[in-house]
Amino acid sequence: MTEPDETTPSSNDEQMRAILETLLADDEDITARAVARAHPTIKAASSITRSESRSQLLAQYQQRQADYRRWRVRVAKRSGADTAASLADKDIRIAELEATVQLLTASHLAMLRAVGELGGFSKWAKFYEYHRAARDKLVELGAIPVASASAMPAARDGKKNKR
Numbered sequence: 001m002t003e004p005d006e007t008t009p010s011s012n013d014e015q016m017r018a019i020l021e022t023l024l025a026d027d028e029d030i031t032a033r034a035v036a037r038a039h040p041t042i043k044a045a046s047s048i049t050r051s052e053s054r055s056q057l058l059a060q061y062q063q064r065q066a067d068y069r070r071w072r073v074r075v076a077k078r079s080g081a082d083t084a085a086s087l088a089d090k091d092i093r094i095a096e097l098e099a100t101v102q103l104l105t106a107s108h109l110a111m112l113r114a115v116g117e118l119g120g121f122s123k124w125a126k127f128y129e130y131h132r133a134a135r136d137k138l139v140e141l142g143a144i145p146v147a148s149a150s151a152m153p154a155a156r157d158g159k160k161n162k163r
Contacts, residue, residue: 013053
């Protein structure tokens with residue numbers, strides 16, 4: 001049995017993600033070399049940079065660190081009261097946006113139920129057939145009703161079943 005090649009993605013990527021999270025939390029520079037030093041099986045930075053998935057993961061965390069550091073500089077330049085007021089305003093804005101999303105989700109759900117009752121759900125579904133990303137997002141938001149199928153009762157119009 002051979003040992004897994006350190007350039008192939010495996011559980012090493014989960015270990016790498018944990019190392020990247022630690023580096024981000026500790027605000028240490030995120031580099032391929034820093035990850036390789038902390039990783040138990042990856043021994044060289046090139047093992048990270050040669051792997052497309054690992055390289056992309058590293059780039060994502062480097063971007064997150066750059067964003068974090070940029071925000072930290074902004075906050076350091078502002079007074080504590082100004083920062084607190086800004087955070088309070090942002091909390092209020094987030095609450096407003098969440099309420100708007102809930103309202104839109106509820107109205108969208110009601111609209112879909114009304115369309116379904118009128119027999120037009122198949123037309124709606126056909127429209128969203130070409131907009132898969134939008135439909136998937138609506139499912140994720142819970143804005144598409146879930147209905148269970150049930151058997152239709154047999155129609156009785158006075159005719160007897162012939163067997």
